[in-house]
Amino acid sequence: MKLLSEKELFQLVNKISIEYFGKAFIDEVIFNSRLRTTGGRYLPSKRLIELNPKYYVEADEDEFVGIIKHELCHYHLHIDGKGYKHGDPEFKALLRLTGSPRHCKPLSSNMDKQKHQYKxxxxxxxxxxQRRVDLKRYRCGKCRGKLVKVS
Structure with missing residues (x-):
């Protein structure tokens, strides 16, 4: 799947913003291919939303729209001068109101990197x-039981 142009990406984010928040998105949104462990981020100092292009290509449309809605929650609360960080009650309430996900699902391409399994x-x-675990040194974090290598 081909990536959206900057103009198309802005139009998509603005459409989602008007539909779910009733407000226009007037700042900048870009794809940032350096993002590895997250679907997107909001930079308050620049009023910039950065989105991970891998999620547009690999994930389904609902997942990508969910990431945009999550970042728009940060954006609109910051613009309104309210608590826009993950722990703030206003942020959690707006996530619930708009049906935005708290976290994005891990990509299948990133899951392939996990070579070692322990039980x-x-x-x-x-x-x-991803890395081997020293079975003599480490135990289960849930019950302190002994770990064995599965694969």
């Missing part, structure tokens, strides 16, 4: 890790 012998919790 607790007590509670059967499975840990997926």
């Amino acid at each position: 607790c012998i007590n509670c059967n919790y499975v840990y997926k890790r």
Whole structure:
């Protein structure tokens, strides 16, 4: 799937802003390919929304719209002078009101990097890790049980 142009991306964000928040989006939105662990971020000092292009390409449309709505919650609360950070009650209330996700789902391309799996012998919790874990040194974080390598 081809990425949107800056103008098309702005139009999409503005449409979502008017539909869910009843206010126009007047600042800047861009794709930032350097984002790795998040779907997007809002920079209050620049009034800029940055979106991860991998989510536009790999995730479904609802997930990408959810990321935009989440960042617009930060944006509109900041513009209105209200609490726009994740822990603020105004932010949590606006997330619920607009049906925005608190976190984005991990991409399948990032999940492939987790090569090592460990299982607790007590509670059967499975840990997926990119790096190997020293089984003599580490235990289950849930029940303190012993870990065994699954794959």
